[in-house]
Amino acid sequence: MATEMTMKPMIRTLCAFALLSVAQLAHAILPIEHWRTSTGAKVYFVENRGLPILDVSVDVPAGSAFDTPAQSGLAAMTNGLMRLGAAGMNEDDIARALADVGAQMSNRFDSDRGGLILRTLSDPKRRNQALEVMAGVLSAPAFTESIVEREKSRYVSALKEADLTPDSRVNREFYRLAFGKHPYSLRSSGEADTVGKLQSDDLKAFYRKHYAPAQAVVAIMGDVTRKEAEAIAEQLTRALPKSDGQRLVIPEAPSLPAAVTRMVEHPASQSHIMIGAPGIRRDDPDYFTLFVGNYILGGGGFVSRITEEVRQKRGLAYSAYSYFSPLLARGPFVIGMQTRRDQAGQALAVVRSTLREFIDKGPTPEEVVAAKQNIVGGFPMRIDSNRKIHDYLAMIGFYGLPVDYLETFVANIERVTAGDIKAAFARRVDPDRLVTVVVGAGHDQTAAAPAAASR
Numbered sequence: 001m002a003t004e005m006t007m008k009p010m011i012r013t014l015c016a017f018a019l020l021s022v023a024q025l026a027h028a029i030l031p032i033e034h035w036r037t038s039t040g041a042k043v044y045f046v047e048n049r050g051l052p053i054l055d056v057s058v059d060v061p062a063g064s065a066f067d068t069p070a071q072s073g074l075a076a077m078t079n080g081l082m083r084l085g086a087a088g089m090n091e092d093d094i095a096r097a098l099a100d101v102g103a104q105m106s107n108r109f110d111s112d113r114g115g116l117i118l119r120t121l122s123d124p125k126r127r128n129q130a131l132e133v134m135a136g137v138l139s140a141p142a143f144t145e146s147i148v149e150r151e152k153s154r155y156v157s158a159l160k161e162a163d164l165t166p167d168s169r170v171n172r173e174f175y176r177l178a179f180g181k182h183p184y185s186l187r188s189s190g191e192a193d194t195v196g197k198l199q200s201d202d203l204k205a206f207y208r209k210h211y212a213p214a215q216a217v218v219a220i221m222g223d224v225t226r227k228e229a230e231a232i233a234e235q236l237t238r239a240l241p242k243s244d245g246q247r248l249v250i251p252e253a254p255s256l257p258a259a260v261t262r263m264v265e266h267p268a269s270q271s272h273i274m275i276g277a278p279g280i281r282r283d284d285p286d287y288f289t290l291f292v293g294n295y296i297l298g299g300g301g302f303v304s305r306i307t308e309e310v311r312q313k314r315g316l317a318y319s320a321y322s323y324f325s326p327l328l329a330r331g332p333f334v335i336g337m338q339t340r341r342d343q344a345g346q347a348l349a350v351v352r353s354t355l356r357e358f359i360d361k362g363p364t365p366e367e368v369v370a371a372k373q374n375i376v377g378g379f380p381m382r383i384d385s386n387r388k389i390h391d392y393l394a395m396i397g398f399y400g401l402p403v404d405y406l407e408t409f410v411a412n413i414e415r416v417t418a419g420d421i422k423a424a425f426a427r428r429v430d431p432d433r434l435v436t437v438v439v440g441a442g443h444d445q446t447a448a449a450p451a452a453a454s455r
Contacts, residue, residue: 032393032403033226039213041237044393044403045220045229048386054122054222055390056131058138058236059398061248062114062210064188065328071202073190075210077148077155078203079107079114084147087136091147094133103130105137111184112250112328113398114210119387122223131235138211139239143203152195159192166268170439174274177260177435178332182253184278212243217397221390253278253330256433263441271344271440275351279333279428282326282399286424288412290324293421295371296363297355298322298335303370309354310337316347328399333429341440348436356431362422375413 033045041058064075083105084091098105103120116138120130162168172187179185189195218233256277266272280290298306298321310320320337335355339347363371383389383406396405 030389032396032406033229034397034403035230037213037218037230037233037237039234039237039240040243041213041216041218041233041240042397043218043220043229043233044397045226046222046389046393047225047229048221048389049223051386052122052223053119053386054127054220054224055117055119055386056134056221056232056236057108057115057117057219057390057394058134059108059113059115059217059219059394060211060215061112061250061328062206063110063112064186064190065111065183065250066206066210066248067183067186067190069186069194071190071194071198072186073155073195074198074202074206075114076109076189077151077195077198078143078206078210079109081143081147081151081203082116082137082141082207083107084151085142085144087140089133089136094137097133098130101126101129103133105130105134108394109188111188111331115394127224131232135236135239138236141207143200143207145200148198148200148203152198155189155195156192159189159195162189163192166266166270166272166439169264169266170272170274170437173262173264173437173439174276174334174435175332177262177437178256178277179253182278182329183250184253184327184329184331208241209244210248211240213237213240214243215248216240217394219390219393219397221386221393250327250329255430256435259433259436260446261436262438263445264437264439266440268440269341270338271341271347271438272338273344273348273351273436273438274334274336275348275355275434275436276332276334277430277434278330279324280326281330282328283401284326284428286428287326289416289420289424290428292368292371292375292413292416293358293363293425294322294324295375296367296421297358300371300374303374305354305358306335306337306351309350310339310347314346314350316340316343316350320347320351344438344441348438352431355429359422359425359429359431362425363418365418368416368418368421372413372416376410379410379413 030046030048035043037043062075062079067075083094101120103118105116105118108115108117116134118130118134120127175185216237218236220229220232280286296304298304301307306320306322310316311318317337317339322335324333325331335351337347392406396403
């Protein structure tokens with residue numbers, strides 16, 4: 001096992017390599033190679049010899065959107081328990097084998113994806129041991145009953161505790177109202193009552209259906225050759241469960257028929273507020289236009305309109321923001337903030353007025369120029385490390401984005417105009433059909449808000 005004394009020199013060496021390679025990564029887009037394994041998995045690979053590090057991930061369509069209301073939390077528990085026993089190893093064996101070679105393995109889980117991420121040193125001895133562990137976890141998770149029961153108790157306790165917090169309450173209510181019966185309405189971690197009913201066989205069945213090689217995306221970044229990357233991808237996917245050929249899809253999220261406002265009583269000293277609706281898919285042709293537009297509206301921090309109107313001018317909230325979360329189906333468009341309970345009504349009025357004016361008139365040419373300069377100027381920081389490029393590889397592969405996504409990112413941003421933004425927001429955001437949730441209100445109330453209430 002690696003000791004603290006042996007790890008410290010290695011860490012210092014890695015930091016030195018990292019500092020030397022940042023400039024190179026920030027000023028050049030490394031070529032992305034892609035292919036399919038013999039089992040049908042998609043592979044995206046970037047070779048970079050600047051660091052003795054290898055980043056590898058395997059993702060499949062196994063996020064919380066593949067749960068059902070009756071088994072909400074199944075996807076998250078399946079993903080989370082894979083590393084707690086697999087291929088004849090218990091959780092301590094897995095942790096020890098990785099620590100011995102200085103490797104780190106973590107889970108990736110969200111509404112769409114489930115998977116594993118590995119970071120290891122690239123020399124063959126350490127790399128091979130780490131990859132062997134990862135392959136075992138991916139292909140033969142045990143889901144033993146004792147571990148499932150132990151983790152269920154832990155999950156349920158955490159969920160019950162989270163249910164008491166205003167952040168959790170506002171998120172649950174928002175997604176329930178914004179997405180209705182669509183699977184994006186389900187909480188990614190599940191509910192205490194549904195998680196408590198899950199059994200080992202449920203996890204095994206979900207794993208067999210979703211962790212199939214034909215649905216997998218392998219992303220590899222770092223200090224290996226193309227031939228070595230091909231062997232790694234085969235090693236990680238060849239023993240995954242065979243697919244039944246059924247394509248796993250998430251239904252499209254419907255638009256809201258009308259505005260809805262939900263006031264939730266809570267003893268919190270501040271009101272927690274979320275406003276929004278289903279927004280865009282990850283492959284939406286308006287993505288870059290909305291990216292720039294949202295930077296101006298509420299995604300650019302202190303230079304955004306919402307922050308300027310809510311915080312800078314009126315001092316109604318410390319933080320106010322907006323974002324699009326594009327997914328396989330239409331993910332949410334969200335405006336969020338926290339404010340004093342007695343200021344919630346005023347803050348809501350300011351945000352609604354700001355949003356409506358932005359949609360009706362669009363941004364100014366000066367705002368667009370400034371936003372594009374900030375986004376383009378910050379782009380090198382998006383690709384200044386192996387880990388960041390690896391995350392992009394995984395995203396490009398999973399969402400089927402163009403392989404030149406990084407190479408054309410700046411050009412796609414620079415071509416956006418003020419007119420484009422106004423038109424795109426008019427297509428994607430209807431200020432008269434938004435969900436508004438306020439947790440920390442004086443009393444519980446749900447009402448369909450007339451259009452005039454949004455003005």
